[in-house]
Amino acid sequence: MGAKYRAGVTDEPDDDAGDAAPDAVERRAADVDAGGHGERLDRWLTGLAPEFSRNHLQALVERGCVSIDGRPQAKTAHRLRAGQHVEVELQPTDESRAFRAEPMVLDLVFEDEHLLVVNKPAGLVVHPAAGNWSGTLMNGLLAHHAAAATLPRAGIVHRLDKDTSGLMVVGKTLEAVTALSRAIAARDVHREYLALAWGRIEGAFTVEQPLRRDPVSRVKMAIAPAGQGKPARTDVFPLGVGEAGGRPASAVHCVLHTGRTHQIRVHLAHAGHPLLADTLYGGVPALGLLRQALHAARLTLDHPVTGAELRFQAPLPADLAGAWAQIGAAGLAG
Template identity: 45%
Template sequence: MTKQLKLSEIVPDHLFGKRLDQVLAEMFPDYSRSRIKEWILADAVSVNGAVQNKPREKVLGGEQIDILAELPEDERFEAQPIDLDIVYEDEHILVINKPAGLVVHPGAGNSDGTLLNALLHHCPGIAEVPRAGIIHRLDKDTTGLMVVAKTIPAQTHLVEAMQAREITREYEAVCHGAMTGGGTIDEPIGRHPTKRTHMAVSQSGKPATTHFRVMEKYRAHTRLRLRLETGRTHQIRVHMTYVNHPLVGDPVYAGRPRPPRKAGEHLLTVLRNFKRQALHAAMLRLAHPITLEILEWHAPIPQDMVELNAALRADTAEHGLDYV
């Protein structure tokens, strides 16, 4: 379904000589440049009563601009009363701490029961915002912080900030193998050539950069803090697998569990029962899309990762770092 949008404005004189797409982007900053260009090409923009579908056409100033466009709505999705762990909320944005098991957006095999369904129930007006204000995703079994836009202006500004790498996201993870230090993985990511539901490092993929540092060393595992510069699908999981340190519990990329030699029964049980990737979005920092105030949130790691770290720490204390 779509919602009709009507905008009317006079071109200010100081925009004399600029291109139509640039002028509209400045006149209507609540909407992205790509969306404005789509409207122009779709004959949705009129200048002095005549349709203008050439983005590069110059303006003189004083022209009457009328936009009659369609905005997608997510009303086809059902609003459902699903509990949300809300960390912050105002009239423009919402920050949640997503639990494991919650799918972000309806898709194949998950037609409802998602974060989007929950958002439509919590904030019905968000149906007017494309994708119900979701500007970035976490995998189903990744926990932690996500920001959601409640209005179109907030969404436009957050998407632009994300694209400009002005939103900082840091994660905690536990990976297989004893790492000696931090570093950066700068490798493009694309679809796996044969497994279409998987991602992989691929020279034909999109640029992807992950920074990481060691927080704690275990006997045969490492606790990491990671920061994303880009937001590719499965980015951390794929990058850590690429450097031969897949995340504990990752059902897609980690392969069979690899416990350290002579591990005690408690650690073996914890590792055996850890059925999701050990990955948590722990910190989110951004400039508020409307007030521009710098905001930062932290979410403590969930109980299953607390128990995982405790078991690995106890195993290391028992055997020592050098015994694998």
């Protein structure tokens, strides 16, 4: 319990071909015919390498991976002339490199042959996506155990935001992944959070508002109009009230009944209590925090194979613990 393991090379035999595949580089060349005369370089390349997107081919040009008559050409809008010889080094896309093992330290709270529970630090992205194609929890899981490569999303069945810390359960077998996914859908996996929010919160309340993607900013979620979006409910319990920069701020215990993207952040902001340092939803920084003040502190579920009840609790990380102390709030009860 609480031990840290270094995810690294497994005991499985090396597979040189498998390791090399994501980085395989092909060189392709052709002469510009009469039909290509006057065409933009990036557009012409889509005919030479149709399996790649135009955006990726443009990036290859800008990286110096394309030459014309032996001279590098870094301008995507360069106009070609008939008879020119074009060569391109077809480097793999960032997406194709995403699903690879990357050794990293994992703070494992629990692990058996069926599942593991990890205490995710703030700043760690859970799953590769645009802007974060490597260095994610999924990359670490692929390095931690060989079976992860055979599982959907390496066994990840739910997520935490990049800058939210705390507990996550991950399946290690297809049986466990399937059972955990069903338990989450049935709301039989219980997740509780600790948060610091702006304003004075002295009584418990519930926010039950559907959520959808913000129609203006695609990086945000928003309260949906009646009859739209996905149902979402958050229970909020006060743990203490203090001050941050001369303004009231409260420590709260949040219980999720659904697991929508950014749910607690949007619900508390909707209630007039955005999280400290959650700049995406109007929460200004305070108490030295550089990320939203949210921590997945408690996780309760039935083991997907044995049926035994599993209960885990993760202490506040240093940044939140320091801010919590300044508020003077209590912690979670038993």
